[in-house]
Amino acid sequence: MPKVNNSQNRQSGIVALFVVMVLLLVALLGAVGAHRGFNTAAHSALHQQNAAHALEAAQAGIDWGAAMLNAGRLDINCMASSVNTDQTIRQRHFAFDVTTARYQTRHTPDQAARSAVCLMTDATLSCHCPQLSDLPQLAPPQDGRAVNAFGIELKPGSHAGTVRLISHGCANSWERCGLSQAPQQIGDGYARIEALLTMVTPQLQAALTVFGDVDAVGSLGAHNSSPQGLGLTINSAGEVSGASPSRLSSAPGTIGLHSINMRDPYLQSLRDNPEQAFQAIMNQPLNNYPLQAGVKTISAAQCQPANCGALLQAAYDEGYRAYWIDGPVSVAQDFSLGTVQDPITWVVNGPLKLSGSKHIYGLVYVIGDLRWDAVEPGTGQVFGATVVHGNVSGGAADYAFDADILSRRNLMVRVAGSWIVR
Numbered sequence: 001m002p003k004v005n006n007s008q009n010r011q012s013g014i015v016a017l018f019v020v021m022v023l024l025l026v027a028l029l030g031a032v033g034a035h036r037g038f039n040t041a042a043h044s045a046l047h048q049q050n051a052a053h054a055l056e057a058a059q060a061g062i063d064w065g066a067a068m069l070n071a072g073r074l075d076i077n078c079m080a081s082s083v084n085t086d087q088t089i090r091q092r093h094f095a096f097d098v099t100t101a102r103y104q105t106r107h108t109p110d111q112a113a114r115s116a117v118c119l120m121t122d123a124t125l126s127c128h129c130p131q132l133s134d135l136p137q138l139a140p141p142q143d144g145r146a147v148n149a150f151g152i153e154l155k156p157g158s159h160a161g162t163v164r165l166i167s168h169g170c171a172n173s174w175e176r177c178g179l180s181q182a183p184q185q186i187g188d189g190y191a192r193i194e195a196l197l198t199m200v201t202p203q204l205q206a207a208l209t210v211f212g213d214v215d216a217v218g219s220l221g222a223h224n225s226s227p228q229g230l231g232l233t234i235n236s237a238g239e240v241s242g243a244s245p246s247r248l249s250s251a252p253g254t255i256g257l258h259s260i261n262m263r264d265p266y267l268q269s270l271r272d273n274p275e276q277a278f279q280a281i282m283n284q285p286l287n288n289y290p291l292q293a294g295v296k297t298i299s300a301a302q303c304q305p306a307n308c309g310a311l312l313q314a315a316y317d318e319g320y321r322a323y324w325i326d327g328p329v330s331v332a333q334d335f336s337l338g339t340v341q342d343p344i345t346w347v348v349n350g351p352l353k354l355s356g357s358k359h360i361y362g363l364v365y366v367i368g369d370l371r372w373d374a375v376e377p378g379t380g381q382v383f384g385a386t387v388v389h390g391n392v393s394g395g396a397a398d399y400a401f402d403a404d405i406l407s408r409r410n411l412m413v414r415v416a417g418s419w420i421v422r
Contacts, residue, residue: 058169
């Protein structure tokens with residue numbers, strides 16, 4: 001029997017064991033590298049996901065902020081309020097100088113930078129609109145649900161009638177959106193978007209602008225003593241008949257009948273195009289107006305003669321300051337809508353017939369004929385301006401031009417191309 005060399009076998013075993021150990025070490029290093037690569041990719045994916053969520057939250061904040069700038073009075077939860085002591089977002093954060101048409105901030109350097117904050121959890125949106133001197137107070141839920149948030153800042157723009165709207169979008173990194181008690185986590189997302197909003201100011205200079213004829217036989221009154229205008233009482237594309245000099249008042253030294261401008265060429269050029277006329281006066285497309293945030297739409301079927309005034313008043317109490325009603329509309333109820341400091345905009349897409357006592361502060365725009373059967377002077381009044389794309393007739397209604405009131409009731413719209421994403 002051949003003799004076995006045990007020394008060589010032992011050496012071969014040691015070499016084999018060494019090779020196996022090296023292979024295991026290489027495999028282990030490969031597994032560790034793969035795991036680290038997987039973790040890096042997972043963290044990168046989480047960061048990208050949160051960054052995308054933060055950008056979407058910031059975009060939502062821009063849309064929400066624009067809507068709130070056009071809303072009425074709000075409570076601390078950013079919900080429409082009928083409490084007289086509550087203010088609109090604009091009133092809360094800005095003072096408006098009617099002489100320069102500029103917004104001025106009410107904030108002092110030591111006050112909260114965020115004007116409002118909102119949490120988005122599943123399909124729920126929870127918001128807080130603090131008073132000027134308070135900090136936003138919202139805490140993320142502690143049950144581990146995915147939560148995004150946005151906080152908005154409002155600052156005066158560099159041009160007349162403009163506001164800078166800055167939205168901070170957050171995914172997990174909620175402190176940067178103005179929230180407290182929010183833990184920092186891996187992959188926190190943050191985005192900042194800034195947009196410029198401008199007032200849509202009606203281009204009006206007369207108490208009553210009419211794209212048709214005016215029958216003033218029923219003692220219709222028109223008044224314009226505003227130093228900011230031309231003193232026009234009636235600006236008409238057609239004829240004005242039956243006007244009484246005693247029912248017309250204009251700038252000092254102006255004869256009443258001389259404050260009427262009939263057969264205006266510009267109005268005549270738009271007489272057959274209500275869409276273009278609306279665009280020229282309101283600085284926005286006609287079909288876009290009812291889609292604006294903050295506009296209350298009411299159907300003609302809802303707006304009946306006996307209850308339409310109550311519907312408008314209820315909408316006003318809910319915080320709405322802009323209304324759109326598809327006509328024809330007839331309103332018999334007595335009502336008062338708007339105030340000097342808090343006026344309204346009322347657009348009727350069709351003929352409008354009014355009767356009884358009504359006092360309206362703001363802009364009334366009728367795309368159709370207007371008939372107002374006011375019994376005697378002082379029972380039917382509009383303070384601001386009235387536009388009628390049709391004919392005007394009726395009784396002793398009074399139409400008064402007030403530039404200050406019009407300057408307080410303007411929709412805010414985004415300026416195209418003004419977005420800055422950071």
